[in-house]
Amino acid sequence: MALAACFLSPTIPSTPNSSIFLPKLTSISSYPPLHLRLSSSTTARSTAALSFRSHRLYPFIVFSSSYADADTDAGGIDNNDNNNYSGGGGGGKDNGDGGSSGDAGDGDEGNAGEQKNKAEALIILAEAGMSLENLPKDFAAAIQAGRIPGAVVERFLELQESSFFRWLMQFGGFKERLLADDLFLAKVAMECGVGIFTKTAAEYERRRENFFKELEIVFADVVMAIIADFMLVYLPAPTVSLRPPLAVSAGKIAKFFHGCPDNAFQVALSGTSYSFLQRIGAIVRNGAKLFAVGTTSSLVGTAVTNALINARKAVDKSSAAEVENVPILSTSVAYGVYMAVSSNLRYQVLAGVIEQRILEPMLHQHKLMLSAICFAVRTGNTFLGSLLWVDYARLIGIQKAHEDKEALA
16 A cells, blocks of 8 residues: 555656656556646756746847747757747747748647746746736736746846836836847937937038028928837837737738737747748838838928928018928928838847847846947937938938029029
8 A cells, every 4th residue: 555655646756857757657647747747846846947047147048049930949948849839930829810820730839839938937926926817917818828938927027026117017018028128218218318419410410511501401300300219119129929819800911910020030939930921021010100100200390390480480581581391291201201111121120130139149148238339339320310311301302402402593
């Protein structure tokens, strides 16, 4: 009887992968693996949680750098699951995107990857004394679906320690971006803080002695740029997607764009992959949003500028012939196109390639240096964008140099 009790005991030794213990389980080999994990000792659970914590210095170990599939697993997780994420699919379980999902035969392998993510996340929550009921609904649903690895859960718990971040993460868009990049807010501050100075400097570089003669146009350009700066950081920023699956009745186009990443070049989370077509879709979707942002901000900027020009004419009658109103409709549409093409591509590459794939893996342990280099790169990108806008506006004829106006007169 005592011998039988030893074989049927649910307690597992503290060494999780003990090869000596496994042969003794032949009499209960039909038990699902889940029962073995749930009955593991506190020591084994602590060891697993410690292995996740050791990765905090390099948060990108939970991401796959492959464009089409996750063929590497750098976080110390068993590489036997590498092929679980192969195939053309993207967005984890959201594969109803009109042909971008993997083969039907890969369903069991995909489920294995989801179960591994879920197990990691639940272990971290257990160590923190929390459960799914304590989490926001979208975040808890993503964990339940196996779309969130343990390292992302750890970052969430760290952000929750700050009252400011806890409040900010009530907004889904900010939560998705902060979980993917802990420097997201710093980059927003960089972009908006230096935008007004770099754009004004770029305007002066292109106009030189005509800067003050064309001050109204300069003002319109700066106003448009500052309004759009925030969206230029926000929209192309890499994210941890917490969006729930679309309804079955949703159209193929809606499902396709729903499964696209927010940044075309972002590194995919472990257990998730994006097809080449989905990454192209990210550029198209963000381009449409930035066209709307650019057009709207330009309408505001040019309307304010024309109001200032008319006020100047009313005060100074001699300037009535020299100063012309800025064309509102053509300028707004042109700026929307510029944002959708030039700004969209530049900021996609900046956030997804230069920052996430190059700078952050090299400087993940040196946040101050990383912030300084990101500041320099973003400042240069903003200045370049202002130069390109002046040249583009003159090329299509919505703005003219002061010398051209004098020649026409």
